[in-house]
Amino acid sequence: MGRTSKVVTGGLLVLALAAVTVPAGLNLYPALLPRDAATAAVVPAAQLAPTTLQGISGVSALSAAAPLPDPAALTAGLDAALAFDGGTFSAYVADAATGKVLYSKDGDAARTPASNLKLLTATAALKSLGANTRMDTSVVQGSVPGTLVLKAGGDSMLAAGESDPQAAMGHAGLATLAQKTAAALAAAGTTGPVKLAIDDSLFTGPALNPGWDMGDVDAGEIAPIYPMALYGGRTSPGSTSGPRPQDSAVAVAEAFAAALEKAGVPTTGTITRTTAGTGTVLAKVESATVAQQVQYLLAESDNYVAEVMARLVAVKQGQEASNTGAVTAVRAVLASLGLPLDGVSTVDNCGLAVGDLISAHQLVQVVSFLVAHAGTDEGQALGGLPIAGLTGTLGARFTGPVTAAAAGLVRAKTGTLHTVSTLSGYVVNSEGRLLVFSIMGNKLAGGPASAMPSIDTAAAIIAKS
Template sequence: MEIWKKLLISVVSIVTISGSVFISTSEDNTVEAATSYGSLKSAINNIMADSRMKSATTALTVRKASTGEIVYQYNGDKGITPASSLKLLTAAAALETLGEDYRFPTAVYTNGQVQNGTLNGNLYMRGKGDPTLLKSDFDNFANSLVKQGIKRISGNIVGDDSWYDSVRLSAGILAEDEPYYYAAPISALTVSPNSDFDAGSVIVQAIPSINGKATKVTLTPQTSVLQVVNKSRTVPKGYKNTLKITRQVGTNKVIISGNSPVGTYGTKEWISVTDPTLYVLDVFKKSLQAKGITFIPSSVVMKGKTPDNAKVLESKRSKPLKDIVIPFMKLSNNTHAEMLAKEMGKVKYGEGSWNAGLKVMREYANSIGLDSTKWKFEDASGMSYSNKITTRELSLLLYAVQSEPWYKTFSKSLPVAGISDRFVGGTLRNRLKTTGARGNITAKTGSLENIKSLAGYAKTKSGETLIFTVLTEKNKTSTIPALDRIATTIANHY
């Protein structure tokens, strides 16, 4: 590939042109500075001496975006848990494998006939991995069925999620995370509570009611799959808000506890469901009933496969991947990452599994010249603490994708420093707001307990673009202030 010929020439220049870049020592812990980057080297070294960074396990690589040359490196070959920075590979592999215009179809089928307003047969909803389905889509399906003359259904409502395998949680998901949206189970048929598209979760909100009474609880969307146990209490104004909302692990029992002072907004949590497919069917049935469609007493909601001879009653396709990648990367959506992994496996190998999807990701890494043996991951979102990558490899990925035809889409998906719009600034909307950094840094964040990362592009004051990747783990205190100082320093380099 031409990109690697270009990079090879750049590497040769490191050896032959004295002082052109920083060159790491054999231990990869210090660098030699050239005149043009001397001030940057000194400034970064000062930040690396920060107590937060010294107490953590830290790695950093900075490259020239134009040539791929490394201009600063510290522990560049050390494997560190990347957290959500791993999504950079997931997004790149998905755009390459599926394509920017890829759409996810969902359809409603029947194996019966409509006679005198009654559908004599089952109603099937078949999902093929759309991570952006909303209740409004089910309302539209229901409207269409009404227009087709369906007033009553004599069969069952069946959810077909067979497009993916039945493994719901990726490796490394901790029990303490399982009740929340960021660790929601993965299904080829799922629904989101709002346009953030946190698929497989329900927004549970508790607000104060009358003093001495339990709080008022709402679910969005309304669903019967969660059993709410409300142990909370409304207390007088001025008391501390101690409301807590969680789900009992392994069950659909949502526990609400604590005090909610009068005059406050209470609290809300995005709570995951244990079975996204049954969640979809419950919400869909409510949409049907709201449109006046009734069921015979023996009708049930169940999972199953759509018969080969079933006919389509209504269908929809998702937005293209180039649009879905925005909420995925801007908001660091874990469910999207894992669904994309399974989709890649399904499309390339006919198997909607993590094994197949992660294989596709490794193959993509190899295809652009990365060393996949340096990429150790067991999920696509970065949730696992067992994942390990190096800053050298991560920065090389960011260099290589610049030559891809879908790079503009990839670049647009990255959070932009200090921009308040959630679908522009994303996870960086409240960070890096200082002069020089704001708007000039586009990067993916990563965060797990005692792990922080930042990887992306910085436009410097001289107009040059530098690629930087910083990974830290075993943090005694948050390294985010130091990571932001490094990014700002790079952006302010002349």
């Protein structure tokens, strides 16, 4: 391993350990103190838990003079790692700085990307919507006295409780919205029960994409798409499987009605739908930024949030905010960025549809674009790529003896379907070259888990090259 890689690895481990140990130290240390402060021993300053993270020193910028990997050695290693009888592999590796192709195994063949397709959706959302944009969920005065309209603005990461300004999921909370609404009604002298309606007309067309397998829908991989939802279209925070709400907008409205009751505003009658949410705004809550939501959907591979983001792109681009309009809008934004889509088939925007097709080369072009534009809105997507062995959907991978050396170094988007496993991202190799790669396993007879060891081994070889 070269010097640069050792330094970077050490720095990443420092950060990872600090992130874990600082909160633990701050929370546990007071519990160890004697109850009588006067009897507490004086703790040396060097033993006090840190209150801030220190910057890492000794990490230098990447050098353009760092040698490229030996293509012959890299090819031999990757060919061996991807020799697999239980399916097909395609792969593509390039140098980020020069674009030089270092390895290609059917790299231009269109394959099913699974959730690697989210890289395209994330790029388009950040470019079109803007990294710092927030989505409003608001309460407006209805046209009929005593009526409130809950208006959806595209936040699919609402929480039932109070807003959490430090979180992406639950940044906007319905309890906070209810408290603000109760205060506004009290200030206006409004008393008595109110009738609640929903305006979720921001999105149009079928809520389910016909390209999705109903087995995946029933298993909770996705749910009907609405422009407001709790917990990414789930019944509770952190839920990763099982049934989902079939009408997320109604689920939000029911949770909001309960929050209004707690805030002292009783509701009456049945919740209805309207398109008349244009009255005076009584209260609103704002979502996390588009960048924060995009980073979340990449790290956790959230299908629902990805599809909502794509429909918001359609709204921004003046397209119909339907499945078809969202696909068209995302492709249009990517084309405007100069990303070639020849031969690319996109049926949805989360990668759940088996009809999605793209090559490993084209996925590398998307990652290369993000790396080259790290300081722009689009480049904010890089912060959502899982870190091997540490975060997101890569948190439990790269832990074996063959791949552990790449833990903390590889940053990449995962993708899994019943017979698909993919990984696309970047890594600074042992010589200090930034390399971009995509590895795509399709037609996997043993399922996606059967290919992950080969994929992770290949990524580790790229890291060590």
